[in-house]
Amino acid sequence: MTSTTSHSLGIAAKGLRKAYGDKTVLDGIDLAVPAGTVFALLGPNGAGKTTAVKILSTLIAADAGELRVGGHDLAVDPQAVRAAIGVTGQFSAVDGLITGEENMLLMADLHHLPRKEGRRVAAELLARFDLTEAAKKPASTYSGGMKRRLDIAMTLVGSPRIIFLDEPTTGLDPRSRHTMWGIIRTLVADGVTVFLTTQYLDEADELADRIAVLNDGRIAAEGSAEELKRLVPGGHVRLRFSDPAAYQSAATALREVTRDDEALSLQIPSDGSQRELRAVLDWLDAAGIEADELTVHTPDLDDVFFALTGDSKIPHQAKENVR
Numbered sequence: 001m002t003s004t005t006s007h008s009l010g011i012a013a014k015g016l017r018k019a020y021g022d023k024t025v026l027d028g029i030d031l032a033v034p035a036g037t038v039f040a041l042l043g044p045n046g047a048g049k050t051t052a053v054k055i056l057s058t059l060i061a062a063d064a065g066e067l068r069v070g071g072h073d074l075a076v077d078p079q080a081v082r083a084a085i086g087v088t089g090q091f092s093a094v095d096g097l098i099t100g101e102e103n104m105l106l107m108a109d110l111h112h113l114p115r116k117e118g119r120r121v122a123a124e125l126l127a128r129f130d131l132t133e134a135a136k137k138p139a140s141t142y143s144g145g146m147k148r149r150l151d152i153a154m155t156l157v158g159s160p161r162i163i164f165l166d167e168p169t170t171g172l173d174p175r176s177r178h179t180m181w182g183i184i185r186t187l188v189a190d191g192v193t194v195f196l197t198t199q200y201l202d203e204a205d206e207l208a209d210r211i212a213v214l215n216d217g218r219i220a221a222e223g224s225a226e227e228l229k230r231l232v233p234g235g236h237v238r239l240r241f242s243d244p245a246a247y248q249s250a251a252t253a254l255r256e257v258t259r260d261d262e263a264l265s266l267q268i269p270s271d272g273s274q275r276e277l278r279a280v281l282d283w284l285d286a287a288g289i290e291a292d293e294l295t296v297h298t299p300d301l302d303d304v305f306f307a308l309t310g311d312s313k314i315p316h317q318a319k320e321n322v323r
């Protein structure tokens with residue numbers, strides 16, 4: 001853990017435990033989220049992400065653990081925690097039968113905003129999330145991305161300093177995912193602490209200052225994306241050939257490589273540094289090998305995830321960096 005004091009932590013958990021019957025979901029996990037940062041809890045379906053969010057947002061009780069959110073002890077002052085946070089659940093809180101605007105005004109009422117103030121906040125947030133035009137239409141007519149934006153807009157009505165977003169982009173199309181990422185970045189720029197859960201490694205990589213990988217009820221690894229990537233080897237240079245004969249002679253000449261006979265590609269272990277890259281190129285020149293394509297692959301969170309969990313359920317997101 002870092003030297004961050006407990007005062008500057010938006011969220012802190014020590015020994016968080018939760019079981020349903022004899023099934024242990026969270027087996028004593030520790031979390032520390034500095035205020036004003038994005039923390040991603042990463043794990044496959046059923047890992048316990050929603051359980052963690054529900055506990056930290058006071059919706060359900062933990063079996064054990066010292067938990068502080070916004071500087072308040074969850075066991076002592078859950079009301080103060082509730083006043084400091086906003087939660088966007090995995091499943092939408094939007095009421096489809098009423099309009100987007102009505103959903104917003106309902107939230108304003110829940111937060112006891114005076115009528116005029118409520119209208120002002122609702123209009124401002126609807127505009128900010130590009131929903132002004134749709135504001136008077138029933139929310140059931142909204143696209144998935146619009147519903148998610150409305151969900152977050154509703155969460156922001158109370159101006160929370162800490163926001164929990166449970167799988168904010170699951171099921172969204174790529175464009176809506178990017179919009180959501182932009183929204184999350186804006187929140188953080190405003191100083192909000194964001195606790196997000198995701199099944200997507202690229203999302204954690206894009207957004208999070210720190211990432212914790214949840215596996216079998218425990219935190220299998222925790223750190224920045226860069227720190228996590230350093231945990232695993234997996235960097236390599238990949239050579240692709242179109243001519244099977246050229247591929248065969250290269251594969252024979254380069255002994256310490258991994259072959260993919262179907263794709264006519266060879267993988268050479270490499271950390272991606274300039275020096276190693278030059279050595280690889282010299283080696284290829286010396287052997288008279290000319291590949292049709294050369295790509296440098298640096299280890300990504302996929303590699304980390306597979307190394308930590310051995311899980312193959314997460315779809316592989318190919319991430320090749322051509323340099």
Ligand SMILES: Nc1ncnc2c1ncn2[C@@H]1O[C@H](COP(=O)(O)OP(=O)(O)O)[C@@H](O)[C@H]1O
Pocket residue numbers: 020025043044045046047048049050051052
């Ligand atoms: N209310 C509940 N009663 C019994 N089991 C539950 C309950 N809620 C969740 N679980 C179980 O706890 C595990 C973790 O669930 P969840 O926190 O929803 O995971 P995730 O959000 O990572 O997909 C799952 O095996 C799930 O079936």
Ligand SMILES: [Mg+2]
Pocket residue numbers: 049050051090166167
């Ligand atoms: Mg969940």
